[in-house]
Amino acid sequence: MKRRAFLKNGALASISLPFVQNGFSMQAIAKELFSVPKSAEDKVLVLIRMNGGNDGLNMVFPRDQYAELVVQRANMLVPENSILPLTNTVGLHPKMTGMQTLFNEGKLSIIQNVGYPEPNRSHFRSMDIWTTGSLDINQTSGWLGRYFESTYPNFPDAYPNVDYPDPFAISMGSEVSATCQGLVGNFSHALSDPFSSSSLPLTPVVNDGTYYGSQIEYISTLINQTNEYGQQINSAAVAGNSLSNLYDPQNPLAVQLKYVAQMISGGLKTKVYILNVNGFDTHDAQVDALDFKEGVHANLLQRISDAVRAFQHDLQLLGLEQRVAGLTFSEFGRQIASNGSMGTDHGDAAPLILFGSCISSGIIGTNPQIPNQINSQAGIPMEIDFRDVYASLLKDWFEVDPNQIQGLFEQNISYLDLLQGCTNSITQQETFSAQKALVFPNPSLSKHQLRFNSAGAHYEIFLVDQQGKVMAKVLDSFVQAGVFNQSFEVSLLPQGSYYYLLKSAAHQELVAFQKI
Template identity: 40%
Template sequence: MKRRSFLQTIASVSAISPLIINGFNVKAFEPTNLFTLAGAIDCDDRVLVLIQLNGGNDGLNTIIPVDQYSQYYAARTSIAVPENTIIKLSDTTGINPEMTGMKSLFDQGKLKVLHSVGYPTPNYSHFRSTDIWLSGSDTEEYFNTGVMGRYLDYRFPGYPSTYPNASMSDPLAIQIGSVLSTGFEGPHANMAMAFTDPTSFYNIVNEKDITDTSSRSGLELAYIRKVGEQLNNFAKPVKNAALKVPKNVSSLYPAHTFNTPNPLSEQLKIVARLIAGGLKTKIYMVNLSGFDTHSSTTNVGFGVNVNHANLLKQLSTAITAFMDDCKLLGIQDKVLGMTFSEFGRRIKSNGTGTDHGAAGPVFLFGNSVIPGFLGTNPIIPDNVSSEDNIPMQTDFRSLYSSLLTQWFCVPQKDIPTVTLHNYANNLPILQGISNSVKHESLNPLSLQLSLFPNPILHQSQLQIQTVYPIADIVLYDRTGKLMSTISGYIPEGNHTLLFERVGLSAGQYYLQARLINGYTQSIIVNIQ
């Protein structure tokens, strides 16, 4: 029996009978099945905080295209945010009125909005799409490791057998909660630890004392005990870090009560204390559930129902308080945060909510972000069907690659080793990073597209005016699925391409051009 298979078997047994190790509540831990669930700061001192929005966040009610409000309202009248309540981030884009804290971060230059982040052929299953986001796979391929797990294995080779050690005495990653994320799955073991607070520590070991290691199963059990001893050693620096910062200092954290819960704030409180306490952990992952908003309200547990706007308020309040805490604790420059969700929602409402969709917005927050936007508002057609989705503008694998290169200083040549792909890693997201194109200088006139005739019967001419090189031009259908690549690299200047409808059924499509730094421009293509 392979060690991985053996660990899975042991974990399924130990889940039946919780154990206690040195006062810590043990959770069954295994190499989890992916289907079940910048600047002045030294690279080694940087911390990434990932916030997972479980359920599929409704991006159009989070970041609102005010320049297309009439189309937006027509598509989702029953759930549309009233126009007079939207908080404007720019002349064309607004944010949900419950997210006042994140508007403040945006104004301070500490928030970046990435439009329409996703992948080319969306999958609408919660489990599979979460798997894709955490593993970094394509839709039709399956990885049994996670992106962050592979990075940590690259950064700390030999884990877990040689850890903790003098160079890394702390947990490599921490998951707040009782379930370890598959995103931390490494080639040999999950690279993270999970716990709810510094005195309730979750680890991966069966406590049973092993006396016979002569058999193969005995050797496997000895291995498990060894890992357990290592993780008990990891518990000490966690507790020490928490004791150094006995309480949070920000007054912006909300009261957490049964009637007004904010579980994300409670998780981020722990993260802030551990970072400020000197823990060298590289990545933290926290989560906020309830975003599967098929109806206007969703149950988040304990009989508590909240609507989407309330979830966004919890998100905004928690991030704002966490950022304030980091500033007061003197750790703000070493922390970068990112939100993500397994998919977005459909453009058109189903009457009381929205169904599973494709791409959606991602927030980056911290002192190191290049503030503003990456990408443009998604196009909302005049006549929206229940199948209409938001196509991807930025591939989330490019975002991962850019974070690894720009935040964790992974050499470009090593990116394919970590991501198992070779996606662009030059997205303009962090300050102090050299990019061939400065996003701040871009405006709608930097890239212009026109198609004539449109609608198209057989073929049409695509006119392109660009002041920067184009990485590619692609075509998506109404569901957000990538149909074809029209062109690869195109230098700056004026160009004309022949567009033919070969193999395309009648209907509406999105043609999207992407500059080499990730800026995109899209137009609607009508095929007769």
């Protein structure tokens, strides 16, 4: 990385201040703030992307409104008696027997009507929104990329290393996942076959600070990572195991999930696996003209359902069930009414599927309301914000501190109870406490805001580095009672971990942030 000058004002020389705060040394607090709880260290999240915009209404059926569905999509609706019942009012597509089984075993949950405000019906923009976890057009990092960046700083330059020898995420196939995009590198490692390994030659390069320099440095880093991660993956896959006989070798998703099971059982510490299924952009011939239960979409659903069922079965046999949870997502659902080509056009919200033995099984949310007449271009309105689903997974599954999570998302998070049953780690609803100070966005690139609840007192706020050195005093004045909110320019700060130390007569607090 290029060296950057520190802060514009040269007068802000650092003052050495090895002080102790509330009985803890700064170093200890730093560790506390950024460490991952032991119980969450071996948790794995599997994401399955349904690329193209999945027709939620042909996957999860509001059984109580079949008559309305007939009004909307008579030219493609599966017969009522073939829908697989989950509850009295909710059913699955007839091809999804595998997932029906998981639901009955308490290992599958449907999250209804997931979307975001002001839906965007462009594949590309909407997929950006889902992968960045943000509605901000300028947000380019992925939601998992931000989480990783705030927890494991200095990626990709500092990785792999002794503490983190394995890729943070693996994207099955030949492309990395936008969910894991950080500001410099992508935290996901693209992998086609964990059993193939070969070493690439590495020529060290120098980044001269130009576009050229950053590109050749990137390629060089990737060569190094490919070699080191490749060896780790290969050893894990060879050491690993797969016990289920339910995987269909003709089903590409099943083959990939089997690889995932082998890597997990072989001890790979990768936290996230991302898999991709193409083909959901079903503008025409979504169903078979002679049998509406069959067709392109039915086959895609069956592939996912069967593969997840086999994977879950494998994890059970391997004794790994409690370590793995999975989630499906797609850029949008489709319009309520079908079009004239036995297909559906781009719509809005749609259901997500959550699976694993630790998830709180059942139906989260309510059935969408299907009108009894066709409204041109109407989609399913959002009920649950997808960013809340992500945030809830981070909190309950990876046990991330809610304040850190709030720094990753722009909206005020409402947590959902997604995980229960096996660990029951956090049951009560926790939300951002206005008593605690917050830096947003965190990690920060150029500007961020510091927010805290002032009791109405004289405050001194210091910027402190990882070694406990005070870099600058950024505030020294009376702060009125209420929420204090101020922007700070940090673009010239070298990358690393920092804190704001808030001090008043009655209130002392540290809030950490990452500069990237």
